[in-house]
Structure formats: structure tokens, C-alpha cells
Amino acid sequence: MTTRQTFTASDGLKIAYYIDDFTDPWTQPPVLVLLHSAMGNSQRFYSWVPALARHFRVVRMDLRGHGGSDIPPADMPLSMDRFVRDVEELMDTVGAKQAHIVANSAGGYLAQKLAITAPERVLGLAVVGSTPGLSPSALDWLPLIEKEGLTPFLTRTIHMRFDLASTDPGMIRWFLEQTAENDPAYVVRFIGYMATQEWSAELPRIKAPTLVIYPGGETVGSANSYDSMRERIPDVTMIEYEHMPHNIADMMPDRCTTDILAFLSTKFGTAKV
Helix, strand or coil: CEEEEEEECCCCCEEEEEEECCCCCCCCCCEEEEECCCCCCHHHHCCCHHHHCCCCEEEEECCCCCCCCCCCCCCCCCCHHHHHHHHHHHHHHCCCCCEEEEEECHHHHHHHHHHHHCHHHEEEEEEECCCCCCCHHHHHHHHHHHHHCHHHHHHHCHHHCCCCCCCCHHHHHHHHHHHHCCCHHHHHHHHHHHCCCCCHHHHHHCCCCEEEEEECCCCCCCHHHHHHHHHHCCCEEEEEECCCCCCHHHHCHHHHHHHHHHHHHHHHCCCCC
16 A cells, blocks of 8 residues: 655655555564655655565655655755754654665765664665765756756766666656656755765764665766775675666666665565565
């Protein structure tokens, strides 16, 4: 069963979320929170839900400014603390003192920071295509987005995100349709803010067993950006998807969920695969 709901964050914004639970009704499954990428929304995990929701009570949140969640007004400063607080308040709303946190790209920024600042709330952590901060090179995108428009910019640079030789053209069209639903001004604000954040020095504070799935041909920054995660997260498992560009969560959902379920099974004895 899947349900869509909203809660009101402590600063007054409405945050949308979905609960997907296809576990056995006589069990009490762990909660698994899914956090999507920038310019995305919870629907981007449509292909992840069937595998994960059979083993976990899956909670997908639309990050503020994305999907069905409110867009922060222009005079409301963006703050990583506020983004992370949204995740904690979502967990409080669904009655989860602790949860597995699984996230893609920018959603992984929130996941990492939650694991750093509130380690008692994170059981297991799995991030896909998510470095400890967005490369400042992303700031170069902003004048191009403002000049060309969001969809034309993404269309022109789509090879940076997808392996065009192996990706269904329908996926590309759907991705562009999905991203076109975003407010371009907020996208510029969000990317501009995230490109100022970097927390590699804080990675040793992550106590949860952590899985990092990364694209070997990373095009949003560099694959070398994952080195600090390998070196500094105390209990980390690294899996490289060789030669792939950034959007592995979209291109390779079955492989992602298989690796995540295997990791959680190994570390927690859940999700037997």
C-alpha cells in the first residue's frame, strides 16, 4: 500500500512524503527513508520501491522546494541544518526514532549530515552518487541555466548524467519532463547553496555502517571526490559502477537496490536476499 501525506515543518512549510509498505502485515519492519536528488522528487524512486518496500516501511520525502513540498520564499535563507531538520521531523511524524537512510546525490548530502549530527537516529546509511559536498564547479551551471532555461541546459548536457548508449530514450524524456516541473529560480538557489557546502573533515563522525555506491565516470565533480569517504568513514563499504556517469540511481535501479539490500542484510540481518 502506498499513501501520500504532508506534514508541517517547524518553520511552517508543508513537506510532502509517501509511505510504501508491502511487508508482511504481522511483522514490524524497520523504517527506511529515501531522499532524492536535486531537481528530482519522490517519484524518481518509482523503480526502487518494489524491492525495498517488500522488506522495509519505506518513507519517501520530497525535499523542500521539490515535488509536492512547499518552495521556500526568496527571503528565507537556505540552510543545511534546516534541510536535515526536515528529515528528523519526518521521522518524528512517522514515529521512527531510528531509520535506515538511503539517498541519491543531493539527498545524500542530507543523509550524510544527519548521520554526522544525529548519529543516534541513523541505523544504516547508503548513498548513491553523493560526495561530501557539491563540487564548486556546479556554480558554472547557474548562469547557463538562467540564460538558456533549465530544460534546454539539461538537454544539452544530458551526456554528463546518462550513458546514452545504454539508457532507454524514454528514460531521458521522462527525466527532462520531471526536472521541468521544478521552479528554475529555486533550482538556481538550491544548487548555488549546495555548491558552498563541504564536510569531508566531519566524515569520521559517521558511526552508522555506510554503503557508498559511486559512478566510476563521475561527471558531477570527480570520482576522486569519493576518496575521502573511503578514507574517513569508519565503517564504509565502497562499490564502484565502472565507467558510468552521475545518474546511476536512474539508469541502474535494480543493481542499486540489490546492492543496498545485500549490504543491509549483511550488516543488520534484514532483507534476506
